[in-house]
Amino acid sequence: MxxxxxxxxxxxxLRPSKALAAAAxxxxxxxxxxxxxxxxxTADDNGRPDTVVDIxxxxxxxxxVAGSVAALVTCSDWKGADENQRLATIDDIRKQLAPQDSxxxxxxxxxxxxxxxxxxxxxxxxxxGFRLYKLYAQAVGFVTLKRAIEADDGK
Amino acid sequence: xxxxxxTALAIAALATTAASxxxxxxxxxxxxxxxxxxxxxxxxxxxxxxxxxxxxxxxxPGDVRVVCKRTSLDLALASIRQARxxxxxxxxxxxxxxxxxxxxxxxxxxxxxxxxxxxYRSIQAAVDDSGNNDRxxxxxxxxxxxxxRKAPLNDPRCNxxxxxxxxxxxxxxxxxxxxxxxxxxxxxxxTGRAVAGDPLPEPRPDRHGIPxxxxxxxxxCNLQIEGSGVKPEDVLLDAGKGYENPKDPTARPGGDLxxxxxxxxxxxxxxxxxKHVVLRTDRTDGFVGRNFLMRGAREHGFYTEETDGILLDRxxxxxxxxxxxxxxxxxxxxxxxxxxxxxxxxxxxxxAAPQTGEFRDENFYPEQRYNTVIRRCxxxxxxxxxxxxxxxxxxxxxxxxYGNANGLTTDTLSAGGHPGFPADGMxxxxxxxxxxxxxxxxEDNPFDALVPQPVGTGFFWAGNNDGNFSNxxxxxxxxxxxxxxxxxxxxxxSPEGETDPQTQCPTSSSxxxxxxxxxxxxxxxxxxxxxxxxxxxxxxxGNQTTLDGSSETAPNGVDFxxxxxxxxxxxxxxDNEGSDGTRDTVTASPPVGPAENESVPGFLPExxxxxxxxxxxxxxxxxxxxxxxxLWETDNVDAPAGCDWWDTPSKxxxx
Numbered sequence: 001m002x003x004x005x006x007x008x009x010x011x012x013x014l015r016p017s018k019a020l021a022a023a024a025x026x027x028x029x030x031x032x033x034x035x036x037x038x039x040x041x042t043a044d045d046n047g048r049p050d051t052v053v054d055i056x057x058x059x060x061x062x063x064x065v066a067g068s069v070a071a072l073v074t075c076s077d078w079k080g081a082d083e084n085q086r087l088a089t090i091d092d093i094r095k096q097l098a099p100q101d102s103x104x105x106x107x108x109x110x111x112x113x114x115x116x117x118x119x120x121x122x123x124x125x126x127x128x129g130f131r132l133y134k135l136y137a138q139a140v141g142f143v144t145l146k147r148a149i150e151a152d153d154g155k
Numbered sequence: 156x157x158x159x160x161x162t163a164l165a166i167a168a169l170a171t172t173a174a175s176x177x178x179x180x181x182x183x184x185x186x187x188x189x190x191x192x193x194x195x196x197x198x199x200x201x202x203x204x205x206x207x208x209x210x211x212x213x214x215x216p217g218d219v220r221v222v223c224k225r226t227s228l229d230l231a232l233a234s235i236r237q238a239r240x241x242x243x244x245x246x247x248x249x250x251x252x253x254x255x256x257x258x259x260x261x262x263x264x265x266x267x268x269x270x271x272x273x274x275y276r277s278i279q280a281a282v283d284d285s286g287n288n289d290r291x292x293x294x295x296x297x298x299x300x301x302x303x304r305k306a307p308l309n310d311p312r313c314n315x316x317x318x319x320x321x322x323x324x325x326x327x328x329x330x331x332x333x334x335x336x337x338x339x340x341x342x343x344x345x346t347g348r349a350v351a352g353d354p355l356p357e358p359r360p361d362r363h364g365i366p367x368x369x370x371x372x373x374x375x376c377n378l379q380i381e382g383s384g385v386k387p388e389d390v391l392l393d394a395g396k397g398y399e400n401p402k403d404p405t406a407r408p409g410g411d412l413x414x415x416x417x418x419x420x421x422x423x424x425x426x427x428x429x430k431h432v433v434l435r436t437d438r439t440d441g442f443v444g445r446n447f448l449m450r451g452a453r454e455h456g457f458y459t460e461e462t463d464g465i466l467l468d469r470x471x472x473x474x475x476x477x478x479x480x481x482x483x484x485x486x487x488x489x490x491x492x493x494x495x496x497x498x499x500x501x502x503x504x505x506x507a508a509p510q511t512g513e514f515r516d517e518n519f520y521p522e523q524r525y526n527t528v529i530r531r532c533x534x535x536x537x538x539x540x541x542x543x544x545x546x547x548x549x550x551x552x553x554x555x556x557y558g559n560a561n562g563l564t565t566d567t568l569s570a571g572g573h574p575g576f577p578a579d580g581m582x583x584x585x586x587x588x589x590x591x592x593x594x595x596x597x598e599d600n601p602f603d604a605l606v607p608q609p610v611g612t613g614f615f616w617a618g619n620n621d622g623n624f625s626n627x628x629x630x631x632x633x634x635x636x637x638x639x640x641x642x643x644x645x646x647x648x649s650p651e652g653e654t655d656p657q658t659q660c661p662t663s664s665s666x667x668x669x670x671x672x673x674x675x676x677x678x679x680x681x682x683x684x685x686x687x688x689x690x691x692x693x694x695x696x697g698n699q700t701t702l703d704g705s706s707e708t709a710p711n712g713v714d715f716x717x718x719x720x721x722x723x724x725x726x727x728x729x730d731n732e733g734s735d736g737t738r739d740t741v742t743a744s745p746p747v748g749p750a751e752n753e754s755v756p757g758f759l760p761e762x763x764x765x766x767x768x769x770x771x772x773x774x775x776x777x778x779x780x781x782x783x784x785x786l787w788e789t790d791n792v793d794a795p796a797g798c799d800w801w802d803t804p805s806k807x808x809x810x
Contacts, residue, residue, distance in 0.1 A: 063420045065308065065340065065431065067318045067326035071454070074418060074603075095325035121607070124801060126596045128415045129499060129603025131477075138607075 053087055060089035062132075070096035075122035075130045090114040093133050109139055180319055180327045181358035182484040183365045184509040185463035187520060190373055190440055193287045197376035198440035198463035201487045201528075205379055205443070208261070210292045211268040217288030217377070220281040223273035224296035231266040231295045234385040235259050243386050245469065246494045246533040247692035248555045248587075254385070262385065269294055269383050278392065279303050279343050282375070290379045293447060295389040297402055304429045306338035308422050313339065319354060329354060330369065333437050340431040342394045342452075347439030347462065349374050362484070363519045365438070365461055377441035380434075387448045387471040387494070394430040395451020395474060407497070407601060408451040408474055414603045417476070428453035428476065440464050450474050455481045456495070468492055477605060478504045479537075486511075488527040496536030496558075496695060499605035503529055505543050512548040512580030513621060525550040525582065533557075536695045538595050538604050539564050546619075548580040555587050558698040560604070561612040562591040562632070565619055578669070579620040583627065587684065588613035589709070590631045590693055590700035596801040601696055609634055609800040611712060616640070618669035620660060626677040628684050629711060631702055633804040636680055636711035641670040641720030641768075660723065672725035674763060680714035680741055681734035683707050699803055708734040710807040715743040715759060719772035727754065727763035745772050 061081040062073025069077075070093045081089060090111050109117065117139035118132055189199025195216065210219045224230075235254065237243070242253035254262070269292055275281040278298055281291045317332035328339075330350065337344035349371030359366060382390030388404035395408030409417050409427035417427035433449035435458040436442050442462060448471040449456035456475035459465055464487040472479025472495030479495035479502040482488055486509050495502035510516070511526045527549040534540030540556040541563040543549065556562030565578065592611050595604040609615070611634030616622065618641065629636040660671035689702050701709050715728050729752060733740025741747050748758030753765075760766035 063418075063422070066328040066332070067309075067315055070325075072418075074605075076415060076418065077420075092325075096327075124596065124607070126598055126600060126604065127607075129418070129605055130607070131605045134500075134606050 053084060055084050055088045055091065058084040058088045060092045061085045062089065068092055068096055070133045071131075073132045074128060075118070075132070076128040078118050078122055078132060079128075086115060086118075087111055089132070090118075093136050097133060097136060109136060113139065179460065179483065180329055180354070182461055182507065183359075183362045184484050185438070185440070185461050185486055186364050187463060187486050187509070187511075187526075190376065190463075193373045193376050195288070195377065197287070197373055198487065200464060201489045202377065202379075202441045202443050202464050202466050204381070204445055204466060204468055205290065207265055207292070207381065207383060207446075210290055210381075210383075211265055211272070215290075217290055218285070219272070219290045219292060220275055220285060221269050221273040221292050221294065222275040222278050222281050222298070223270060223294035224276070224298075227273070227294035227296045228266060228270040230389065231270075231384060232263060234295060234389050235262045235266070238262075238385040245386060245492060246531075246555070247535070247690055248533050248557070266294065266383055277302060278380075279338065282343065282345050282378075282380075285375055285378060287373050287375065288377045289375070290381070293380065293382050293390045293392075295382070295384040297391040297393055299393050299429075300338075300342050303338040303342050306336070308339055308431075310336040310339045312336055330437065333435070338430075340454075341435040341458075342430040342432065343392065343434045345375055345378060345380075345434075345436040345439050345442070347375050347378075347437060347442070348372060363516055370438075373440065375439060378439060379443040379445070380447075381444070382446035384446065387446050387469050390447040392433050392447055392449050393451050394433045394449075394453070395427060396429050397426045404448055404450070404471075405473060413599075414601060418603070422453070425453065427451070431455070432458050433475065435459070436462060436465070438462060442466070443468070445469055447471075448473060449479075452476065455479070457481065459483070459485055461485065463487055465489070466491075471495060472502055473497055474602070476602065478502070480504065481506065482527070483507050484509070486526050489530070490532065491528070491530045493529075493532040493534075495532070495534060496692075497602050498537035498539075499603050500537070501539040501542035501564075502534040502537050503532070503541050505529065505546055505549055507544070508547045508549050510547050514579065524548065525580075528552065529554060533692075534562075535559060535692060536593070536698070537602075538606055538608050540591075542566075544578075546581055547578050550582045550584075551586060552582070553585045555589075556613070557587070557590050558593050558693060558695050558700075559591045560593050560595045560610045561608040562588040562614055564608070564615040564617070566617040578618065580622070581619055582623040582625075583614070584623065584625045585627065587628045588630075588632060588636070589628070590698060590702055592631075592633050592700065592803045593696060593698040594801075594803045597697075607801065609638075610802060611635070611804045613637055613711065616670070616673065619673060620669055620671050622673040624673070624675045624678065628679045628682065629714065630679075630681050630683055631700055631709035632711045633699070633807055634712040634800075635716045636714040637675065638716045639670060639673060639726060640718040641723050670720060670723050670726065672763075674726075675715065675728040676730045678731045680731060681708055681710040682732070682736065683709050699806075701806060710734060711742070712804055712807050713742045713744050715741070717743075717745065717759065718776055719745060719769045721768040721770045721773050723768045725763055725766055727760045727766045729761040729763075744776075745769070 060069045062069035062077040065071055073089055094108055117135055121130055121135045189196035205215050209215050238254040239259040242251035244251055277300060279300055313332045313336035317329050318326040319329045334346040334350050351371035352368040354369050355366050384390050391404055397409040398406040399410040400406050412426055417425055419425045431454040433452045433456045438461050441464045444467045446469045450473045452475040454477045456472040456479045458481045460483045462485045467490045469492045474497035477500050479498045481504045484507045505527045509526045511520045511524050525548050530552045532554045534556050535558040537559050539561045540559045543565045546565050591613050594610055611632055613629045613632035614637045616639045689704050693700055731741055743759040745757055745759050748755040752761050754760035754762040756769055
């Protein structure tokens with residue numbers, strides 16, 4: 001699935017959920033069992049087709065302040081959004097959290113990674129008020145983990 | 156794989172501590188030298204407050220503008236009378252203050268004189284008429300600023316024409332936006348410097364100094380805004396609505412409405428909030444704010460950015476949905492004698508503090524110093540009492556942290572947007588961290604929790620170097636008294652602006668560059684300070700505590716918790732005492748060692764020079780951490796063995 005919208009075209013990558021779950025499990029095993037490295041972390045698209053989604057013209061969900069919803073959009077907004085709105089929301093947050101200098105690279109979540117992070121966090125009891133941009137900033141840590149594991153698996 | 160486990164755990168440990176990212180224009184640390192284009196010079200030091208008395212005697216520079224309500228003098232006299240008869244608490248944890256006859260007479264005289272000089276009903280109008288060195292005195296009353304409330308959010312005069320387009324394609328309001336449409340988001344806004352040229356087309360990686368081309372002259376430097384009441388609650392700056400009793404300073408926006416019903420897409424439809432920020436000051440060098448309460452913002456109570464020289468004294472932050480106080484890229488910054496509750500993130504947030512520590516740019520900061528000080532505050536009843544990202548060389552001293560989910564957290568996760576990576580040189584001393592057991596994730600919590608935090612934690616340090624945690628009292632926090640975890644560069648991301656090439660972590664060339672050289676000493680763990688007396692705010696919002704005044708001890712779940720990150724060096728815990736006043740009763744993970752003042756593998760290091768993490772210790776802590784943090788990415792929230800961090804833990808044994 002590919003996101004095409006606004007000025008940005010971002011590749012929507014294979015969904016990492018099971019890969020990450022497997023990786024996390026692997027880590028647990030490794031920690032408990034001194035570094036076993038079997039049970040590979042394979043990518044899985046969760047059955048969703050690898051398609052292109054055009055979100056140009058789709059507004060993100062949540063209250064817009066000074067051109068962006070990133071500061072205020074919450075789990076409550078997320079739960080009520082359709083797929084295109086979610087992608088537009090992720091796009092908005094990702095842009096806001098990107099560094100403001102050229103030449104500086106900060107990890108970014110793909111659409112699937114961000115969706116999964118928001119979906120899971122928003123399941124916690126009384127999470128309706130969680131600000132998505134804060135969750136995004138946290139989840140960036142996990143994407144680094146995932147990629148490190150995948151790179152290690154590839155060796 | 157073992158290497159990856161290390162990385163993974165540090166990443167995991169870091170994740171819930173993220174205090175915040177920051178959504179704002181590219182920010183710079185202001186020039187720390189005084190601006191001598193105004194007299195007296197602005198900035199270069201923490202400003203000194205001018206006395207209330209001098210506002211009526213005419214002593215000192217600048218004009219005085221008085222703001223009042225029709226009933227202000229009556230309110231002032233009633234408050235003075237009450238202070239004389241019953242007294243008042245400046246902070247809930249402090250003893251009552253009773254006015255002497257002389258003090259009461261003086262305050263009556265001052266307020267009567269101010270009432271005669273009053274020419275403004277609106278604080279914003281008084282600000283707009285003010286210039287350098289001027290003063291605004293606000294007499295008792297509740298100030299809702301009707302004209303500001305009517306100013307539209309996303310005002311078409313500024314939006315989108317004054318939005319900055321960042322490199323990523325994101326939009327952020329420029330300085331000119333805030334100066335031109337000042338009540339778009341803010342109930343009251345102070346523009347400190349004139350709008351000059353355009354911002355740089357691309358932000359400068361070196362964040363020392365606001366770019367000359369966009370730095371205008373002082374137009375409201377050395378401004379002082381203060382309340383003339385007995386106590387901060389007498390002058391209420393209010394961005395909220397829907398109160399049951401709006402004149403009650405502790406009243407909650409929206410009354411009894413569930414917290415989730417406050418947030419609406421359109422601001423005008425919110426039953427709880429009218430504005431996003433109560434008082435914002437931008438590039439206001441030499442600003443003093445004193446003796447008032449900021450309540451009911453959809454985001455922040457007080458917000459300052461790119462300011463050199465600012466003092467907030469005797470201020471309160473009630474029911475501000477995100478942060479009570481937020482300072483960003485601000486220097487010579489002091490907040491003191493404050494009190495706050497009801498924040499979905501933190502009561503105070505000094506973010507992106509300047510790099511004035513050991514590895515500073517000595518051309519820009521000749522002297523090593525603390526650039527931000529938070530002191531003598533009650534920070535309670537919130538997700539966190541204090542949070543901060545990239546809080547370099549900040550000092551937190553003589554405060555009370557209680558009744559939060561987590562008393563104090565700093566992190567280095569949000570490097571993007573926060574200049575100053577890696578954070579270093581923080582000093583936390585002579586504070587009390589107690590009864591931080593508030594379950595903010597329960598259905599009926601009166602404010603929306605905006606972030607996930609481990610409930611029951613006194614102090615959580617995630618990614619700080621060369622820190623000092625000393626002479627604190629830490630007790631009755633049912634999960635952990637203190638917690639230290641490492642943060643690898645990879646998690647923090649590439650930092651905003653240039654990174655300091657030096658760091659206290661000798662392993663910075665590999666995975667870790669944070670959480671080295673932190674020292675914990677002289678702390679009292681699990682002991683109740685002599686003379687401690689419980690008070691009602693301790694149990695605010697249903698917070699759980701064992702502190703009923705009957706016991707001299709109140710254990711933490713564990714006093715010191717360290718992730719034992721293998722590569723970290725120089726972290727040490729020494730000369731601390733447990734519940735019986737000796738080293739023997741300190742509880743820790745890893746455990747306290749067999750020999751005093753030594754660093755023995757597998758035990759809590761006490762000798763700083765030989766302290767190292769432990770591969771086995773680090774690995775052994777992984778399952779618990781991974782369960783908690785893994786939930787976010789593994790769709791495992793409802794797993795039977797799920798993370799328990801979102802509930803108040805059981806009372807520790809011995810409590």
